[in-house]
Amino acid sequence: MTAHNTTSGENIYRPAVMNIVATRDEAPGVRTMRLEFQDPLELEKFKQAYRTGMFGLYGIYGEGESTFCVASPETRNDYIECTFRKSGRVTAALASAEIGDLMTFRGPYGNRFPIEEFHGKNLLFIAGGIALPPTRSVIWSCLDQRDKFGKITIVYGARTVADLVYKQELEEWEKRDDVELVLTVDPGGETPDWKHRVGFVPTILEEAAPAAGNCVAVLCGPPIMIKFTLASLKKLGFEEENVYTTLENRMKCGIGKCGRCNVGSVYVCKEGPVFTAAEVSAMPQADL
Amino acid sequence: MATLLYSASLNDCIARWREDGLMVFGPSTAGGVSGFREVEDAGSLDLDLVLTRSTLKELFFPRTEPMLGYRIGKQQIETEEFIPPEGRRIIFGVRPCDAAGMQVDDALFDWDYHDAYWFRRRDSSVIFSIACTHSDAFCMCTSLGLAPDSTKGSDVLLRPLAAGNGWKVEALTERGENALSSISSLLKEGGDAPAPLTDVPVKFDLEACRRWLADPENFESRFWKEISERCIGCGSCTYLCPTCHCFDIQDEGDTYQGVRRKNWDSCSFSLFTMHTSGHNPRATQSARWRQRIMHKFNYFSLKFNVNSCTGCGRCTRECPVDMGVTETLQAISTLQR
Numbered sequence: 001m002t003a004h005n006t007t008s009g010e011n012i013y014r015p016a017v018m019n020i021v022a023t024r025d026e027a028p029g030v031r032t033m034r035l036e037f038q039d040p041l042e043l044e045k046f047k048q049a050y051r052t053g054m055f056g057l058y059g060i061y062g063e064g065e066s067t068f069c070v071a072s073p074e075t076r077n078d079y080i081e082c083t084f085r086k087s088g089r090v091t092a093a094l095a096s097a098e099i100g101d102l103m104t105f106r107g108p109y110g111n112r113f114p115i116e117e118f119h120g121k122n123l124l125f126i127a128g129g130i131a132l133p134p135t136r137s138v139i140w141s142c143l144d145q146r147d148k149f150g151k152i153t154i155v156y157g158a159r160t161v162a163d164l165v166y167k168q169e170l171e172e173w174e175k176r177d178d179v180e181l182v183l184t185v186d187p188g189g190e191t192p193d194w195k196h197r198v199g200f201v202p203t204i205l206e207e208a209a210p211a212a213g214n215c216v217a218v219l220c221g222p223p224i225m226i227k228f229t230l231a232s233l234k235k236l237g238f239e240e241e242n243v244y245t246t247l248e249n250r251m252k253c254g255i256g257k258c259g260r261c262n263v264g265s266v267y268v269c270k271e272g273p274v275f276t277a278a279e280v281s282a283m284p285q286a287d288l
Numbered sequence: 289m290a291t292l293l294y295s296a297s298l299n300d301c302i303a304r305w306r307e308d309g310l311m312v313f314g315p316s317t318a319g320g321v322s323g324f325r326e327v328e329d330a331g332s333l334d335l336d337l338v339l340t341r342s343t344l345k346e347l348f349f350p351r352t353e354p355m356l357g358y359r360i361g362k363q364q365i366e367t368e369e370f371i372p373p374e375g376r377r378i379i380f381g382v383r384p385c386d387a388a389g390m391q392v393d394d395a396l397f398d399w400d401y402h403d404a405y406w407f408r409r410r411d412s413s414v415i416f417s418i419a420c421t422h423s424d425a426f427c428m429c430t431s432l433g434l435a436p437d438s439t440k441g442s443d444v445l446l447r448p449l450a451a452g453n454g455w456k457v458e459a460l461t462e463r464g465e466n467a468l469s470s471i472s473s474l475l476k477e478g479g480d481a482p483a484p485l486t487d488v489p490v491k492f493d494l495e496a497c498r499r500w501l502a503d504p505e506n507f508e509s510r511f512w513k514e515i516s517e518r519c520i521g522c523g524s525c526t527y528l529c530p531t532c533h534c535f536d537i538q539d540e541g542d543t544y545q546g547v548r549r550k551n552w553d554s555c556s557f558s559l560f561t562m563h564t565s566g567h568n569p570r571a572t573q574s575a576r577w578r579q580r581i582m583h584k585f586n587y588f589s590l591k592f593n594v595n596s597c598t599g600c601g602r603c604t605r606e607c608p609v610d611m612g613v614t615e616t617l618q619a620i621s622t623l624q625r
Contacts, residue, residue: 010402011355011356011371012402012403013355013405013548013550014356014367017364017365061358061360061365061539061543061546062358062360062542063543064537064538064539085564091564102363249561249569250560250561250562250563250564252536253535255400255401256399256400257397257399257533258536258537258553259533259555259583260553261561262583262587263569264582265586265587265591270399270400284504284507286507286508286575287569287575288569
């Protein structure tokens with residue numbers, strides 16, 4: 001039916017073996033790992049298939065698999081980066097893995113951000129907390145071909161200063177004159193030397209008031225932030241068709257069989273995880 | 289004239305197939321629980337049951353199945369794949385509703401990604417279905433557009449003879465023809481009359497139900513809460529459904545060696561969809577029952593053009609609180625009126 005079709009006999013549940021080549025602690029309990037394929041054929045398959053927005057199942061045998069986005073962009077596809085919060089059995093095992101250890105990756109799965117449709121447009125990225133990783137994948141995909149896009153604005157917020165992830169990259173983006181970075185933390189989450197904004201993302205977004213004309217917004221965050229930020233985007237004049245987001249439902253297979261990630265008739269693993277706000281609005285809201 | 293298989297020859301057929309290296313499965317009862325088991329002779333078969341308690345799907349999608357064995361070494365992970373088949377199989381005495389269920393799930397397991405665990409077993413099995421001459425109050429194949437002699441998913445259809453001494457044999461697929469050719473000397477030609485099929489009354493208007501389900505206005509109807517109030521979320525209806533296919537993937541073992549398994553799971557359980565954050569898209573039992581009904585009669589049919597229900601009635605027959613698909617769809621039919 002699609003390019004994903006596997007030949008009979010190929011085991012669709014068998015993951016690739018990955019070497020952990022770098023790790024970075026981002027925030028309390030949040031870690032980034034860079035992974036490289038052990039098998040060059042698996043790397044080639046990944047490079048052919050991977051597009052920004054797709055996700056994978058990251059695992060450790062004996063513990064299981066967990067679903068996260070691929071946080072590295074399609075423009076840098078020799079490796080995979082993932083960022084996760086230590087919270088369950090699999091992520092606890094991943095959090096205690098070290099450079100040189102082996103883990104597994106199954107994917108890439110799902111759809112992608114239609115980045116070529118963003119060419120010539122202004123881009124507005126909005127992320128909350130641990131949802132910067134999927135956004136960051138799109139940000140770098142665009143920054144790596146900067147001349148194809150107009151103005152780039154990034155609005156990122158977290159509960160506290162400590163909870164901001166990718167701090168090095170935030171500094172890097174702040175220094176660039178072709179990126180406007182707006183950072184904020186929730187009231188009470190600031191430190192004495194915090195020199196950025198204080199306030200919730202939707203409020204700060206409305207203050208920053210990016211122009212909606214010829215602009216595409218990419219919005220990732222917890223459900224409650226998405227809800228209020230969508231309302232703010234609407235106030236700013238953004239059409240739902242020009243707002244992209246990702247849904248991150250619980251998954252086990254990632255390939256449309258295990259039966260749990262659907263919202264209405266839409267399988268997030270196959271038809272998502274990237275949707276426009278218009279597509280999300282058409283889903284049964286009670287099941288989101 | 290038609291091809292006939294007399295009951296008296298069934299034992300020899302089973303012996304012949306087994307000599308040919310095939311395993312023979314059929315409905316049988318052990319420990320008071322009926323299901324599909326391997327049999328060595330015709331005497332072990334329970335062909336008079338309206339339906340076995342557990343379904344045919346267990347022979348293709350086991351309750352738990354090892355997928356990958358793993359052993360972690362220094363800088364390498366060795367894996368061993370446990371892909372079936374365990375052998376070629378004849379499955380004798382399947383009810384048409386159960387056989388139809390296998391065809392329903394073929395679509396799901398082939399949806400872009402081809403699931404070898406399912407298809408290797410499908411490809412190595414021949415399904416002999418027996419048309420139904422008796423039914424019970426829970427049977428509802430006719431409400432789903434099927435019939436006591438539906439051929440969907442079957443390789444051979446057997447029609448019971450009026451005299452009760454055998455079956456009229458119809459090959460439906462090449463695989464079925466091959467299985468019959470190895471027992472051809474045991475088949476007879478004759479004009480024996482087949483027994484009348486059982487009369488299964490239509491219980492609800494499926495198209496009216498589907499229209500109601502497809503209307504987004506009804507998604508948050510009070511109906512869902514009312515109809516599912518007594519659901520205890522035990523999951524029995526999903527485990528006993530011939531088409532329910534949801535599963536979990538779990539590792540059994542430690543971080544040095546063990547087995548990754550595919551285990552049955554159920555949309556009736558709150559953990560099924562629970563996010564790490566604690567957010568649960570289907571947080572209530574009524575949301576989960578709605579998902580089950582919507583999935584069977586709206587989502588699945590939108591994707592694969594077939595309802596994910598074949599009318600076996602087990603969900604109602606075996607429900608500890610007397611719920612089930614039948615009651616819900618009958619109630620929706622009433623709302624439509």
